[in-house]
Amino acid sequence: MNRKKLIICTIILICILITSFFIYQKLDNVQTHSSELLSHIQEVYTPTYQNQIKDNINVMKNKNYTLDDPLILENPFQTNTTSLYVYFYTKEPAVISYQVHVDGLEDFSRKLYGDYTTEHEYQLIGIVPNRKNTLTLTATNQDGDIITSYQWTYDAPALLSGHENAYVSIEKGNSTQQLSNGLYTILGNDTSENDDDIDYIFLYDNNGVIRSEIPIISYRAHRLLFDDDAMYYSVSSSLLAGMNRLGQITQFYDTGHYRLHHDYINGSNNDFLVLATQSNTDTEEDKIISIDKETHEIKKVIDLEELFINYRQNLDSSQDKALDWMHINALQLVDKDSLIISSRETSTIIKINSIYDSPTIDYMIGSPLFWQESGYDEFLLTQIGDFSLNAGQHCVTYQQDDKLADGQYYLYFYNNNNTISTTRDYDYKNDPYYYDTGEGNKGKQSYYYKYLIDENERTFELVESIPVTYSGYVSSVQEHENHKIIDSGSAFETVELDDQNNIIQTIKGTGDTWWYRVFKYTYNHFWFQDEN
Incomplete structure (x- = not known):
């Protein structure tokens, strides 16, 4: 033709x-x-x-x-x-x-x-x-x-977002291994859930050439979910959409009187689990809702104000804006009925059981001094080894391994290494569980961290740590085809590491705010066949 x-x-x-x-x-x-x-x-x-x-x-x-x-x-x-x-x-x-x-x-x-x-x-x-x-x-x-x-x-037409997004720069590393398969998928270059600025999902090949631009209404997409022959992603702070292989949006999920933020995943009850802020309340980023994929019914499954009522009631609520006292930024489903969540504001990783029926705190990973005499220190796992704790962490990911004993698994995440709490006057500099940390946008080093969790012994230990370019906020990590994709979002910099943690290449870009997350997807079983 x-x-x-x-x-x-x-x-x-x-x-x-x-x-x-x-x-x-x-x-x-x-x-x-x-x-x-x-x-x-x-x-x-x-x-x-x-x-x-x-x-x-x-x-x-x-x-x-x-x-x-x-x-x-x-x-x-x-x-x-x-x-x-x-x-x-x-x-x-x-x-x-x-x-x-x-x-x-x-x-x-x-x-x-x-x-x-x-x-x-x-x-x-x-x-x-x-x-x-x-x-x-x-x-x-x-x-x-x-x-x-x-x-x-x-x-082909020009990009809606502008010609500057057609390419990202590539810097080769010292590894000679081949890059993993897939397209670097850049999620989020916007900041406000109430923003009216259009945002985009960008897909780049291994050479830094853009291969797809997906416009969305506002805010940002936080991850892509694949299920039932559709690709799901957020298109604003109040709408999840499902795209079929032809590019048609066939599913629309409104969040009702909630605003989504930071993460959503597939639940175990034919639903989406979504981090949310409830409208007309004096707090934000502290709820988790369920959206039924068939009926579109919205239910509040977890209210952190109820789980942490003793901690919450001691915080100052006199400020003009809603209190961002937990700032949950990651969700991971465990054994169908438990969730692992990441709280940036408290620099704590939390596991919650019985999420659909009667949620209870299982454990927490955070500073014993921060949680001292809070009534929640009894839930803290015991640290094994000497290392600086996770601080302002993002993108916590649950990982099973057949080589581990029952009750053991890994959690890996982006350790921003940023010790700031905006809703509590806490002196991290005098907390011995942290050292060489940054504050906000000022810091020397962020890290890829991997913890070994032992629920039987109620312990955690650092089994892998990789220094990366500092990013006080946002950022992501992903283990993909035995490689690691690590996004230092504030720096607009993503590295791909080989199976020995050597840099294969670094992709760099620019933008108004940051790259919220960068994941690599093959898009097999959606647009493409798996040819392996």
Whole structure:
């Protein structure tokens, strides 16, 4: 299909839309904070808009498209700026692979997700903005023989967020190991849950070239969840969305009179567990809610004011704004009915049992002096070894290991090494459980930390520590294909370490605030086939 035919197909789609439709091709200077663009993105994330697009695509599909003459549409659902939608039939069952070629860049090649079939419908990502892309689709039958292929060129549009996000810089490290598979997924470059500034999810390849830009309404996405043939992510502080493989938003989960913040995960009751702030209360970032995936019912499952009532009532509540006395920033599910959470404000990791029925504190990892005579020091695990405790930690991750005894497991996390409590006058400098720590944005070193937890002995010990560029706030860690992806968010710097903890490469960028989290996802079983 040539460029002229592609434009004609797009115009046909646009002309039959009931809702207004914005076209963003070849924009040289997109105003990312304009009220017009914000209004459009808000409309995109509505059932009416998405269903109308789908209905009109179905009308266009009433023709026997082939791989030699496919239906190709430019980002019809407006959820993936440079993506293409393709639809066609093959004479015999086949699987489809594709390649994106841009002069001067490494080719982007993937096998598309799906079984052998004669009807094919996909979203193609990996297309480079503001460049001429040569795309090749290849059909392979069940005998492994190539049936046919089709090639065309596509002048991709500019990024909505601006051309400066098309690439991130790469610095090679001293490791000669190959990089892990996947796309670096940058989540969050915004700060306020009440912000009206548009934000984006950026996907970069191992060479630092952007391969996808997903616009969201505001705030930030905190992680991607994959379940039931959909990819879930937050698009504002009050809405979770589920995108299907074609880029259509098919699920919408409103948070009601709560605002989400910092994290959400899949629960064990066909639900999402979401960190939340309850509206019209004098505290914030201290609730955990459940959203039923089928009924969309919202329930408050944990109220930390109730669990920590003796600690909470001794804090000063006279300030004008809501009291951020716990500042929970991470969630991890354990054994279907327990949660491990991270409290930045108290520099404490907390395990809570019986979350759906009658929540109780199981244990805490924090300073005995900080919690002294609070009534909660009895829950503290015993520290084994001499090391500075976690301080202002983020992205706590639960990890099982078959080599460990029952009751043992690992917790790894980004230790910001930032000793600040804004709601309590506490002198960390005179706390012997901390040393060489930073304060706020000023500090020398942050760390990747891994604890061995022994619930039988009620102990924890530091089994791995890796120094990284200091980031007093935000940041993330991920163990991925025996590598470590560590994001020092305030510094806009992410390292990938090999299995010996040597740096393979560092990616660096810029922004208005920070990279909240950087995870690497392969997107296998969603957009792509697992070819291993």
